Amino acid sequence: MPRWPLSLFVLLLPLLAACHEAPSAVHPLQRPGEPAILLVAEDDVDLRKATEQARQSLDEFLKALQAPQTGQTHFLVKASFADGRRSDALWVGGLTWDGERFRGRVSNEPFTISHVKAGKEATVARDEVLDWMFVEKGRLRGGYTIRVLRDRLAKGERERFERGLPFALE
Numbered sequence: 423m424p425r426w427p428l429s430l431f432v433l434l435l436p437l438l439a440a441c442h443e444a445p446s447a448v449h450p451l452q453r454p455g456e457p458a459i460l461l462v463a464e465d466d467v468d469l470r471k472a473t474e475q476a477r478q479s480l481d482e483f484l485k486a487l488q489a490p491q492t493g494q495t496h497f498l499v500k501a502s503f504a505d506g507r508r509s510d511a512l513w514v515g516g517l518t519w520d521g522e523r524f525r526g527r528v529s530n531e532p533f534t535i536s537h538v539k540a541g542k543e544a545t546v547a548r549d550e551v552l553d554w555m556f557v558e559k560g561r562l563r564g565g566y567t568i569r570v571l572r573d574r575l576a577k578g579e580r581e582r583f584e585r586g587l588p589f590a591l592e
Contacts, residue, residue, distance in 0.1 A: 469570055471570075472567045472569070473552045473553060473566070476552065476554055476564060476566045477549075479564070480548065480551060482564075483499075483554040483556065484519060486556055486558075486563070487517060487556070490556075491558075493560075494556055494557070494563075495556065495557050496515070496556055496557045496589075497515065497517050497555075497556045498514060498529060498556070499514050499517065499524050499546050499551050499553070499554045500553040500555075501550045501552055502552060503535055503537075503538045503544075505534070505536060505537055505538075508534040510532035510538070511552055511567075512528050512538065512544075513528070513529040513555075514528055514529060523548070524545065524546040524547075525543070525545050526544060526546075527541055527542065527543055527544065528540050552567060553566050555568065557589045560590055561592065562587075562590065572584070
């Protein structure tokens with residue numbers, strides 16, 4: 423399976439459960455030497471709906487993960503990792519499924535927590551999944567939270583974001 427650069431997964435907008443209002447249009451937070459991220463409110467209604475949609479359709483993801491068809495690659499789930507009162511929503515890739523939990527490696531660097539790093543082994547229970555994604559013939563499947571956050575970007579940021587993706591986001 424081809425590997426995407428680590429920075430791609432950070433660009434896929436890891437959610438932060440921060441105490442900030444999530445405006446209808448946002449601008450990525452820049453960190454020196456790091457890809458941009460977005461801060462979102464813990465109680466963001468649109469992201470909660472996206473998470474619910476991801477959870478309701480998780481069987482579609484599991485079916486593809488367990489028996490990938492030609493052109494289906496880059497299977498990831500997003501889960502929240504906490505460190506006391508702070509948390510980061512991180513993507514986990516290189517997945518296996520044992521019937522109860524996903525096992526894989528964290529694909530992006532956290533912003534607020536320190537005990538988890540990219541590349542660290544992680545397990546995610548089915549009910550901990552915030553989102554899922556895979557690429558099918560060059561198009562994103564799932565990625566519900568990515569779509570919500572993409573839609574909040576200012577026009578120029580959104581176009582720049584989409585140009586940088588190695589798949590189509592419709």
